Amino acid sequence: MKYALVSVSDTTGIIPFSRTLKRERYTIIATTGTGKLLKKNRISFIPVETFTGVPALFGGRVKTLHPRLLGGILFRRKIDTKEAEINNIPPIDLVIVNLYQFADQPTTENIDIGGVTLLRAAAKNADAVTVICDPQDYDRIAFELKKFGRTFPKTRKALATKVFELTARYDSLIAERHSEKIPLRYGENPHQQGWFHCFPSHGLPIEALAKWGWGGLGRGAIHQLQGKMLSYCNIIDTDAAWSLARDFYKPTAVCIKHATPCGVASNKDITQAFQNAYDTDPLSAFGVVIGLNRPCSLSIIQRIIDHNIFVEVIVAPGFGKGVLQLLKERPNVRAIVIQKPETPNTKSEILRSALGGMLVQTPNIHILTKKNLRCVTKKKPTHAQLNDLLFAWHVVKHTLSNAIVFAKNQTTLGIGSGQTSRIDAVNIATLKAERSGKELVGAVMASDAFFPFPDSVNAAADLGITAIIQPGGSKRDDEVISEANALGIAMVFTGVRTFRH
DSSP states (O other): OEEEEEEOSOOTTHHHHHHHHHHTTEEEEEOHHHHHHHHHTTOOOEEHHHHHSOOOBGGGTBSSOOHHHHHHHHSOTTTSHHHHHHTTOOOEEEEEEOOOOTTTSOOGGGOOSHHHHHHHHHHHTTTTOEEEOOGGGHHHHHHHHHHHSSOOHHHHHHHHHHHHHHHHHHHHHHHHHHSEEEEOSOSSSTTSOOEEEEOTTTSOOHHHHHHHSOOOBTTBOEEEEESSOOOHHHHHHHHHHHHHHTTOSSOEEEEEETTEEEEEEEOSSHHHHHHHHHHHOTTTOSSEEEEESSOBOHHHHHHHHHTTOOEEEEEESOBOTTHHHHHTTSTTSEEEEESSOOOOOTTSOEEEEETTEEEEEOOOOOOOOGGGOEEOSSSOOOHHHHHHHHHHHHHHTTSOSSOEEEEETTEEEEEEOSOSSHHHHHHHHHHHHHHTTOOOTTOEEEESSOOSSTHHHHHHHHHTOOEEEEOOOOTTHHHHHHHHHHHTOEEEEOSOOOOOO
16 A cells, blocks of 8 residues: 655645545545545545544644654665564655745744654655655656656655755744844944844853843854944954954954955054054045954054044954953944954855855865965065065955955055956055055055956056966966066966955
């Protein structure tokens, strides 16, 4: 005897499909609601309670969670057959289940337990079991049953994949509704609303959440020590600032505007690093987010106050003695401490919604060293230039593409970001350097992707740039290298592109 378990909340197409099952000599096992519909349409079935020998319990909360049902779905046909026979568990080869529509009525009672369990069990045993969670698949299965008397392995695998996608979305929706949903000042723009979802595994202790109004960000727990409520953009910019600052071993300061750096500097003294970073582009650093990979010093806060710098957020692994007391003079500045500083790893996936779905990628944690660089020009970079080239590469990696970074002495001199052509990025980086009175003679240039034409190299030479770092890989690499040789510029290839969108 062939069994098919049917339990649907969406009854679309279930009557004609059930008739097909009967013609193919399936015995249908149905839950109460589905059974009423089948009975009304004169389709014979076995009630779940009759099949299991146990009535629905606890107001219907437990009706399909029974070994005879789950065992019939899960037992391995070539391994567990004898054990199934001994325990009077017949094989259930078809499972047709819809889930309660939790999205429409997000209450605890509408969290489907039995349906999800049946679907996952059937999908796990797709070698033997056909599982259907979408009425649109009825015709496909009906065709295979009529034509061949069975379903194909490829079909069962595709249907199982569909189930796992469905249950993942279903569980995510439940988790979202049950997570801490904390309102932000606004979304990406003031006319948009924004929320931050704090999941227990990533958040702060509940007492910190209650005190400050929000919890963890990313994989490292953070804590807001003072300042206004965070906005959506504040969180994006804070993440960008910390992600860049932690990329450096030396004391480094980062100034972020709209998720891209407007100044970065490394120095043995964190206060000087901050000053150098800020001086890269003071005009852009209005409403700036500051990232530090060392504890924030008292002198940094004093400079912010003395020069009346408008700061939105300061994020650091700590705040030195007396810093927070002095920072009270700027009560709106959000002070964020990274409570568990850590470097990113390949397991820290990056998620981004797009076109109604979710893009997932591993983080850009490629480590570039001098050994990885390939010099492609006659002129070789000096030791100091190599250090600046690697510094500039770390910065351009975190700059919105297309991107160009000018740097010297471990300090950015001009940054051109988010452009639709590379020469435009060069021109903007030049404009910013000139506006801030930066001398580019002897500086280096980093590009996040290859140069499609030699024009950027020509522009760099006119500025006095002496060395360039870029991925290489253009069809015109030979032209670009030839131009660099003619202009006496050292050029190294990384072999790795570092776009950021």
